[in-house]
Amino acid sequence: MDNTTLIEQLKQRFNQQTSVNFREQGQLVAIDVENASACASLFLQGAQISHYQPQQQTPVLWCSEHCDYSLGRSLRGGIPICWPWFGGLHANPKTITEQYSTRQLDDASAHGFVREQAWQLVSVEEGEDSTTLLLQLDIPRHSQPFWPFQTRLEYRVTIGQHLDIAFTVHNRCADKFHYSSALHSYFDISHIDNVQLQGLDGCHYRDALDHWSTQQQRGKLAFDGEVDRIYQRQPPRLTLHDTANSDLYIDSDNSHSTVVWNPWIEKAKRLSHFDDHAYQQMVCVETANAGLDFISLAPGESHTLDLRLSRATC
Ligand SMILES: O=P(O)(O)OC[C@H]1O[C@@H](O)[C@H](O)[C@@H](O)[C@@H]1O
Numbered sequence: 001m002d003n004t005t006l007i008e009q010l011k012q013r014f015n016q017q018t019s020v021n022f023r024e025q026g027q028l029v030a031i032d033v034e035n036a037s038a039c040a041s042l043f044l045q046g047a048q049i050s051h052y053q054p055q056q057q058t059p060v061l062w063c064s065e066h067c068d069y070s071l072g073r074s075l076r077g078g079i080p081i082c083w084p085w086f087g088g089l090h091a092n093p094k095t096i097t098e099q100y101s102t103r104q105l106d107d108a109s110a111h112g113f114v115r116e117q118a119w120q121l122v123s124v125e126e127g128e129d130s131t132t133l134l135l136q137l138d139i140p141r142h143s144q145p146f147w148p149f150q151t152r153l154e155y156r157v158t159i160g161q162h163l164d165i166a167f168t169v170h171n172r173c174a175d176k177f178h179y180s181s182a183l184h185s186y187f188d189i190s191h192i193d194n195v196q197l198q199g200l201d202g203c204h205y206r207d208a209l210d211h212w213s214t215q216q217q218r219g220k221l222a223f224d225g226e227v228d229r230i231y232q233r234q235p236p237r238l239t240l241h242d243t244a245n246s247d248l249y250i251d252s253d254n255s256h257s258t259v260v261w262n263p264w265i266e267k268a269k270r271l272s273h274f275d276d277h278a279y280q281q282m283v284c285v286e287t288a289n290a291g292l293d294f295i296s297l298a299p300g301e302s303h304t305l306d307l308r309l310s311r312a313t314c
Pocket residue numbers: 087110111184208228229259261284286
């Protein structure tokens with residue numbers, strides 16, 4: 001179905017819900033939400049949130065001005081969903097990689113495949129000062145080269161004073177499967193020199209820049225070079241402190257790992273859809289089940305990863 005027809009259908013179906021609007025951007029379909037508490041944008045491709053801004057406040061999420069709004073290209077920014085593996089597939093634990101052939105391990109692109117898929121908008125519910133979108137991606141058995149298992153993914157996003165996300169994976173096949181995942185949040189910051197991430201003191205992390213060696217965090221995390229780490233067993237609340245803005249709380253549930261990433265100067269030059277200086281304006285703190293932490297689901301089982309983003313002033 002072409003975008004014009006799809007947008008017309010969505011407008012008709014959700015014409016009672018006045019806080020949502022639908023539009024085309026490049027080759028993609030976007031949903032804009034505006035209510036008494038906040039505004040946000042989300043793309044059907046990848047169910048990718050690109051923007052969230054509580055009223056009277058600055059944007060919470062960073063999104064590149066060089067994004068490619070084409071089919072099959074994940075946007076650089078917002079919150080891409082990484083699933084059913086995080087990072088390079090070959091770097092995942094054996095329980096996950098054993099599900100794939102050697103050729104698949106070589107061919108797999110980073111962060112899985114659902115960030116490039118067309119998700120369905122199932123429902124829009126409006127509260128007094130919030131809007132909840134439910135998106136879904138059904139993966140029939142053997143429909144995807146990298147995922148033979150029948151699976152339903154649900155993504156429930158509530159845009160209000162907080163941004164609430166619940167990412168649920170339902171195993172609908174007869175086999176057990178294993179996956180890693182991340183809500184790959186890019187946060188908008190005043191400058192990387194102004195930022196500290198609090199809450200990881202004492203946590204162990206695996207350092208992608210040092211052959212995945214295990215290290216331990218001491219104190220707050222400040223940034224003065226490239227960072228690419230998977231922290232394990234973080235507390236349920238992390239705080240992103242920015243001297244030029246109010247604190248951002250990152251509250252998670254059913255996540256036992258957090259990825260922290262900033263490409264810094266050299267990697268920024270190699271990244272797609274990324275300005276050379278953009279590393280100063282963003283930091284990724286990704287709510288995850290990744291690294292040594294992964295999820296196994298038996299037939300009929302489900303798992304929900306929860307994330308809440310809120311400004312300290314809320
Ligand atoms: O360019 P991509 O595939 O979106 O990945 C961006 C980054 O995502 C991060 O999560 C990884 O830790 C980095 O290693 C990676 O470079």
